[in-house]
Amino acid sequence: MAEIVNLRQAKKQAARKAARSAADANAAKFGRTKGERELEKARAEKAAAHLDAHRRETD
Known part of the structure; x- marks a missing residue:
């Protein structure tokens, strides 16, 4: 005999799985770690301070 499946729950589970895979793809494409963001910010601040x-002072 086949197993009885609640279609409403199956649809919700499939939607969650699709959303999770889309989120993982976006995280891999656009996401950066907190350390990477802080490092980039520190480098930009250092470059601005160096500049x-x-x-030259003009009066």
Whole structure:
């Protein structure tokens, strides 16, 4: 005999699985770790400070 399946639950489970796979794909495509974001921010701040340090004063 075949197993009885609740179609409503099966549809919800399939939708969750599809959403999870889409989220994983987006995370791999766009996501960065917190450490990577902080490192990029620190590098940008250092570059801006370096540029400001070499700016000429005009009065």
